[in-house]
Structures are given as structure tokens and as C-alpha cells.
Amino acid sequence: MEANSAATGRAAAGETRASGGKEGRYHHGDLRNALIRAAIELAAEGGPDAVVLRAAARKVGVSATAAYRHFEGQSDLLGAVKEYGQQRLVACMEAVGRASEGVGPQAARDRMMELGRGYVRFAREEPGLYRTAFCRKALGAVGITEEGGLADAEGEQPGWETRSFELLTETLDDAVTAGLITPERRPGAELSAWAMVHGVAMLFLDGPLDTLTDEESSYVIDRVLTDVLAGLMSP
Amino acid sequence: MEANSAATGRAAAGETRASGGKEGRYHHGDLRNALIRAAIELAAEGGPDAVVLRAAARKVGVSATAAYRHFEGQSDLLGAVKEYGQQRLVACMEAVGRASEGVGPQAARDRMMELGRGYVRFAREEPGLYRTAFCRKALGAVGITEEGGLADAEGEQPGWETRSFELLTETLDDAVTAGLITPERRPGAELSAWAMVHGVAMLFLDGPLDTLTDEESSYVIDRVLTDVLAGLMSP
DNA sequence: CGCGGATGTTTACGCCGTCAACATGATGAT
DNA sequence: ATCATCATGTTGACGGCGTAAACATCCGCG
Numbered sequence: 001m002e003a004n005s006a007a008t009g010r011a012a013a014g015e016t017r018a019s020g021g022k023e024g025r026y027h028h029g030d031l032r033n034a035l036i037r038a039a040i041e042l043a044a045e046g047g048p049d050a051v052v053l054r055a056a057a058r059k060v061g062v063s064a065t066a067a068y069r070h071f072e073g074q075s076d077l078l079g080a081v082k083e084y085g086q087q088r089l090v091a092c093m094e095a096v097g098r099a100s101e102g103v104g105p106q107a108a109r110d111r112m113m114e115l116g117r118g119y120v121r122f123a124r125e126e127p128g129l130y131r132t133a134f135c136r137k138a139l140g141a142v143g144i145t146e147e148g149g150l151a152d153a154e155g156e157q158p159g160w161e162t163r164s165f166e167l168l169t170e171t172l173d174d175a176v177t178a179g180l181i182t183p184e185r186r187p188g189a190e191l192s193a194w195a196m197v198h199g200v201a202m203l204f205l206d207g208p209l210d211t212l213t214d215e216e217s218s219y220v221i222d223r224v225l226t227d228v229l230a231g232l233m234s235p
Numbered sequence: 236m237e238a239n240s241a242a243t244g245r246a247a248a249g250e251t252r253a254s255g256g257k258e259g260r261y262h263h264g265d266l267r268n269a270l271i272r273a274a275i276e277l278a279a280e281g282g283p284d285a286v287v288l289r290a291a292a293r294k295v296g297v298s299a300t301a302a303y304r305h306f307e308g309q310s311d312l313l314g315a316v317k318e319y320g321q322q323r324l325v326a327c328m329e330a331v332g333r334a335s336e337g338v339g340p341q342a343a344r345d346r347m348m349e350l351g352r353g354y355v356r357f358a359r360e361e362p363g364l365y366r367t368a369f370c371r372k373a374l375g376a377v378g379i380t381e382e383g384g385l386a387d388a389e390g391e392q393p394g395w396e397t398r399s400f401e402l403l404t405e406t407l408d409d410a411v412t413a414g415l416i417t418p419e420r421r422p423g424a425e426l427s428a429w430a431m432v433h434g435v436a437m438l439f440l441d442g443p444l445d446t447l448t449d450e451e452s453s454y455v456i457d458r459v460l461t462d463v464l465a466g467l468m469s470p
Numbered sequence: 471c472g473c474g475g476a477t478g479t480t481t482a483c484g485c486c487g488t489c490a491a492c493a494t495g496a497t498g499a500t
Numbered sequence: 501a502t503c504a505t506c507a508t509g510t511t512g513a514c515g516g517c518g519t520a521a522a523c524a525t526c527c528g529c530g
Contacts, residue, residue, distance in 0.1 A: 026493085026494055063510050065511085068488075192462040194434070194438065195437075207429075220423070223427065230469035232462060234469050261477080262527075287518090288518065299519090300518095300520085303520085304476075309517090
């Protein structure tokens with residue numbers, strides 16, 4: 001119930017065990033984070049299906065059932081990896097989103113494009129983590145309010161989806177004040193933008209775009225982002 | 236290697252066994268299709284992860300290893316279900332796609348909208364099958380040619396993706412000749428359209444739109460489709 | 471009629487998630 | 501310092517999964 005820091009806690013371990021001392025320490029000292037790190041590696045290499053509890057325990061050098069002292073079960077461990085992947089995605093979006101800081105419509109447009117490029121770039125660079133970030137198993141349910149607003153299921157503090165969504169929302173608001181998008185077209189615009197980037201990312205990972213070169217990909221991404229922006233800007 | 240009919244063959248079974256005679260017939264007579272039907276039910280209820288070879292065999296009333304006389308393994312059975320789901324999706328798109336038969340730009344627009352609505356409707360009505368249709372396990376690799384054209388990996392006859400893609404391509408060509416979309420914007424338009432519908436479908440299934448009512452969904456779908464069409468129509 | 475190949479069964483192996491019972495070691499009260 | 505307590509990790513076991521090998525049954529063709 002208290003928010004998982006999902007591997008963001010102070011990492012103490014060097015490789016498999018905690019602080020360098022004896023090998024066979026009965027108590028690990030940082031097992032939870034160590035397991036999460038191992039699970040992240042598994043996810044990065046093989047996607048959500050590769051997040052195998054026993055494999056993570058093996059990687060850390062600990063018995064399988066030890067994980068149950070720190071996670072409710074496999075899907076809970078998977079949930080931790082999911083959260084990590086979500087954070088990474090947000091980071092990737094923020095990194096490029098803050099790149100161009102101008103104020104005109106052109107700058108607003110650039111920010112939208114960069115946000116989308118960052119999203120898809122993460123999906124392409126870390127397909128395993130991206131897939132895990134959207135894996136439907138042990139997910140903190142997120143509902144929707146009026147016109148595109150998101151609401152967490154329980155009173156938990158904003159999860160990634162909220163954060164990622166906020167990022168998009170801010171950029172869209174930005175685009176409105178910059179005169180790029182008309183206020184009438186604003187409500188619900190998140191959905192189109194999100195669906196488009198999510199969709200093209202999926203086509204890259206699971207669909208027919210999985211064998212494109214970086215250059216071809218870049219063309220496709222820009223084309224798709226251009227289209228959705230044009231749609232949002234139309235009269 | 237010879238094309239799987241994927242449960243489209245003449246169905247002989249009533250419930251679990253083939254033609255009504257004795258219960259304990261040693262030879263089933265139509266095991267392959269029976270297993271596929273069972274697997275389809277599993278997929279429809281629980282998605283691709285629920286397509287468990289042993290469960291399908293159990294449903295049919297046959298030993299687990301019997302399946303290996305008709306499939307290379309679990310992923311092969313899953314592949315058959317996948318193909319079925321793809322056919323169902325195409326059918327759903329064609330059903331509504333042929334609804335409006337006019338010739339003007341408005342009719343072309345209607346057809347585009349209906350095609351998208353049919354796509355998303357299938358995803359919402361049969362989430363398990365839809366997810367299975369896009370499951371990345373034992374997939375017949377599909378590459379991409381020049382500007383959005385698809386090419387099968389081996390010389391196999393067009394799979395669903397090709398057919399589904401053809402449907403979209405035809406409708407887009409239609410939209411061009413009807414004057415709805417300018418020829419300059421035509422190349423690559425499939426990608427935007429496909430990404431958008433796929434993306435919004437995913438948001439409905441795995442994302443934050445999974446709790447919407449039918450009416451809200453309808454609004455969201457139309458909004459998203461309107462946006463992508465506007466994008467494709469923009470100067 | 472009889473035999474061979476197709477089809478289905480039994481048995482078994484290793485992997486998985488998970489539970490119960492036990493072992494170990496850190497921690498705080500006496 | 502001593503020792504009970506409790507968190508943490510281990511062993512062993514169970515059932516379910518995918519799959520391979522060996523065996524059983526039956527259909528169809530000579």
C-alpha cells in the first residue's frame with residue numbers, strides 16, 4: 001500500500017550480493033531492489049513474458065521463495081518492473097520535450113513532434129521495457145473523468161500514466177495558447193495524440209514496421225505525427 | 236506449409252466428439268478443428284495467454300499430447316487461433332465497409348469512418364480474439380516494401396494483414412479518387428490510419444479507456460477518426 | 471485377411487508459481 | 501550479556517505447463 005519506489009531506492013549492491021563482504025551472507029540486505037533489477041534485465045531482454053520469478057531469484061543467487069518476503073507473487077514483481085518502465089518512458093519524453101523552449105506556434109509544434117519522437121524512440125530502443133510498461137497484469141487501474149481527464153482508481157498518488165498524460169496535456173495546452181490548435185479542437189485531443197503514438201509504436205514492435213531502418217522509421221514517425229497534428233489543427 | 240483453414244473447414248462435431256456415435260471413439264475424426272475451436276473459446280475468454288494446449292485438449296476430451304499429431308506445438312495452435320481472429324477482424328471491417336456505397340467525397344468519408352468503427356468495434360466486442368490476432372508468437376513475418384506496401388516473408392499467399400491492409404488501401408484510394416484526400420497526402424496514409432485505429436483500440440483494451448460506456452466510446456472513436464481524417468485531408 | 475501408417479495414450483522430464491515448515495540471524499528488553 | 505522475537509531466507513513439496521519417447525489402437529489398402 002505504501003508506494004513502491006520501484007528500484008529508485010538507494011542501490012547498495014555491486015553485482016549479485018549487497019555490500020562487498022562475505023559471499024554466503026544469509027541475509028541479502030537489499031533483496032527487493034536486487035530482484036527488481038534482475039527482473040528489469042529480464043524484461044528488457046525478453047519482454048513481460050520473460051519476467052520469471054524463479055529466473056530473477058536465480059540471477060540474484062537466492063532461492064525462489066525468498067521473493068515472497070518482498071512481493072505478493074510474480075505479478076507483483078512484474079508490476080514493479082512495469083512501474084520502472086513507465087518511469088523510463090516518461091523520462092524519455094521529458095528529455096526531448098524540454099529541448100525546444102520557444103514561444104511561437106512553431107516552437108509549440110516542435111515540442112509536440114519531439115514529445116512524440118521521444119515516445120516512439122523509447123519504444124524502439126527498449127521494446128522489452130515498453131511492452132512491460134503496457135503489460136496488463138497487476139495494473140493500478142486508471143479510470144477517466146469528463147473530457148479526457150484521468151483519475152486513479154484508489155487515492156494513490158499520480159502514477160506514471162497520469163504523469164505521462166500530464167506531459168501530453170501540458171504540451172497540448174501549450175499548443176492552444178500558442179495558437180497552434182484552436183480551443184474548439186482542444187478537448188479530447190490527448191486521445192488522438194496518445195492513440196497515434198501508441199499505435200505507431202505498436203506497429204513498430206508487433207506489426208509490419210518491425211524491420212525498418214532508423215532512417216525509414218524516422219520518416220514514418222514524422223509522417224504520422226505530422227498527420228495527427230494536422231488533424232488537430234484543422235479548422 | 237499448406238494453408239491452414241483455421242477452423243473454417245466443414246465442422247463435423249456437435250459438442251466434444253465428432254459425429255454423434257459412441258463416446259469413447261479412439262479416433263476423434265476431426266481433432267485438429269476441434270482443438271482449434273476449443274482454443275478459440277479459450278482465447279475469446281482470456282486472450283492469448285489463455286490458449287493453453289493442455290486446456291484445449293481437456294476441453295475436447297483428449298490427451299494433451301494428441302495435439303502434437305496436428306500442431307507443431309502450443310505456438311502453432313496459437314497461430315491457428317491468431318489466424319481465425321484475423322479473419323474475424325477482416326470480416327468485421329468488410330461488413331461495415333461495404334455499407335455505404337455512394338460515390339461522392341461524403342460517401343468516401345463515411346466509408347473511412349465505418350471501416351475504423353468496425354475495426355474498433357471488433358476490438359471491443361472480442362478483446363480476447365483481437366489481442367490474439369496481434370499476439371507476437373508464431374507470426375508469419377510480414378515486411379514492408381516502398382511506401383507502405385506490404386510483402387509477405389515467404390511466398391505464401393496473402394495473410395490477413397495483407398487482406399486487412401488491402402481493405403484500408405482500397406478505401407484510401409477510393410478517398411483520393413473521390414477528392415477527399417489529395418494525391419500528395421496519399422502515400423503512407425495507411426500508416427497513419429492504421430496506427431490511429433490500432434492505437435485507440437489498444438487504449439480501449441489495455442489503456443485508460445477500458446471502463447467507458449458504449450456511448451462514450453462511440454464519441455471517442457468518432458473524435459479520433461475525425462482527427463486522423465482531418466489530418467489526411469489537410470492541404 | 472493382414473499389415474502399415476496415421477492417430478491417440480501413457481509415462482516421464484524439466485520448468486514454472488506457490489505454499490508450508492524450518493533455519494538463520496538481527497534487534498530490543500531484561 | 502542473554503535471550504526471546506520476528507523479519508528474512510531455505511528446503512521440500514504440489515499441481516500445472518510444454519514437450520519428447522514409447523506404446524496402443526484403428527483405418528484403409530494390398
